[in-house]
Amino acid sequence: MISNHLLFKIASGEVFGPDQPVALKLLGSERSVQALEGMVLQDAEWALLIGAKPRGPGMERADLLDINGQIFAEQGKALNASASPNVKVIVVGNPCNTNALICMKNAPNIPAKNFHALTRLDENRAKMPGVFYDQVSNMTIWGNHSTTQVPDFLNARIKGLPVKEVIKDLKWLEEEFTEKVQKRGGVLIQKWGRSSAASTAVSIVDAIKSLIIPTPEGDWFSTGVYTNGNPYGIAEDIVFSMPCRSKGDGDYELVKEVIFDDYLLKRIKKSEAELLAEKRCVAHLTGEGIGFCD
Numbered sequence: 658m659i660s661n662h663l664l665f666k667i668a669s670g671e672v673f674g675p676d677q678p679v680a681l682k683l684l685g686s687e688r689s690v691q692a693l694e695g696m697v698l699q700d701a702e703w704a705l706l707i708g709a710k711p712r713g714p715g716m717e718r719a720d721l722l723d724i725n726g727q728i729f730a731e732q733g734k735a736l737n738a739s740a741s742p743n744v745k746v747i748v749v750g751n752p753c754n755t756n757a758l759i760c761m762k763n764a765p766n767i768p769a770k771n772f773h774a775l776t777r778l779d780e781n782r783a784k785m786p787g788v789f790y791d792q793v794s795n796m797t798i799w800g801n802h803s804t805t806q807v808p809d810f811l812n813a814r815i816k817g818l819p820v821k822e823v824i825k826d827l828k829w830l831e832e833e834f835t836e837k838v839q840k841r842g843g844v845l846i847q848k849w850g851r852s853s854a855a856s857t858a859v860s861i862v863d864a865i866k867s868l869i870i871p872t873p874e875g876d877w878f879s880t881g882v883y884t885n886g887n888p889y890g891i892a893e894d895i896v897f898s899m900p901c902r903s904k905g906d907g908d909y910e911l912v913k914e915v916i917f918d919d920y921l922l923k924r925i926k927k928s929e930a931e932l933l934a935e936k937r938c939v940a941h942l943t944g945e946g947i948g949f950c951d
């Protein structure tokens with residue numbers, strides 16, 4: 658469903674530009690494991706890893722760890738064997754942060770920096786607290802694409818002003834707003850009976866554009882990336898959503914000028930703990946021992 662929406666946008670030139678030839682290599686989920694071996698990813702520059710078992714009503718993303726992790730280990734191996742070493746990999750299938758980690762660990766020829774977990778969907782959701790989307794800037798989603806994610810209203814701005822100067826109701830920000838963003842994916846599944854497709858496709862497009870178009874002065878975007886060397890004190894060796902800027906060359910750098918308060922740090926730690934637990938659970942897929950789920 659996501660791909661149905663996404664492919665037309667890519668093929669129309671909306672993403673990479675109207676004059677840019679695009680070669681789409683498409684993999685179906687059921688036959689993909691065999692088909693992946695070797696070939697169709699030859700020299701791929703962008704790999705959008707969407708296919709995975711989607712979350713159903715009542716399931717948490719972590720419930721998919723076992724089921725989907727294997728797919729991303731295979732895809733990592735296939736990318737490692739065949740893709741361009743500059744390939745940028747955007748992992749969409751859930752639980753996307755840990756799937757991105759699994760994929761990365763199985764693709765040692767590709768720089769760890771090139772792997773992303775799609776948290777742009779959450780950023781887009783967080784940019785809608787009753788004002789026009791384009792009036793909200795500097796919005797970061799920290800952490801996991803799960804209910805522990807942290808929509809950062811401390812650093813975000815509305816019409817250039819700190820959110821807290823515009824929205825004085827701190828309780829609303831800390832509770833209602835935060836929860837709404839965190840639980841949006843689950844609520845949609847409850848209402849629709851399946852997970853979001855069109856909004857996910859839109860956010861994949863946004864995520865790619867953020868990496869191929871220079872980030873507007875003073876703004877940033879969030880994406881789930883490898884934590885090694887991060888300046889925020891977040892545990893290393895996980896994939897964590899953080900604020901980034903790009904020169905438009907497909908690469909990014911982490912934003913340094915962010916502030917923290919106790920509330921934000923506490924929430925970030927909670928998401929960090931969840932991702933460390935997910936990592937322990939998939940150790941057999943990252944080549945780091947026997948998986949142990951808490």
Ligand code: LMR
Pocket residue numbers: 712718751778841842843845852853
């Ligand atoms: C979403 O956030 O809508 C998707 O990632 C689906 C899900 O599992 O929540």
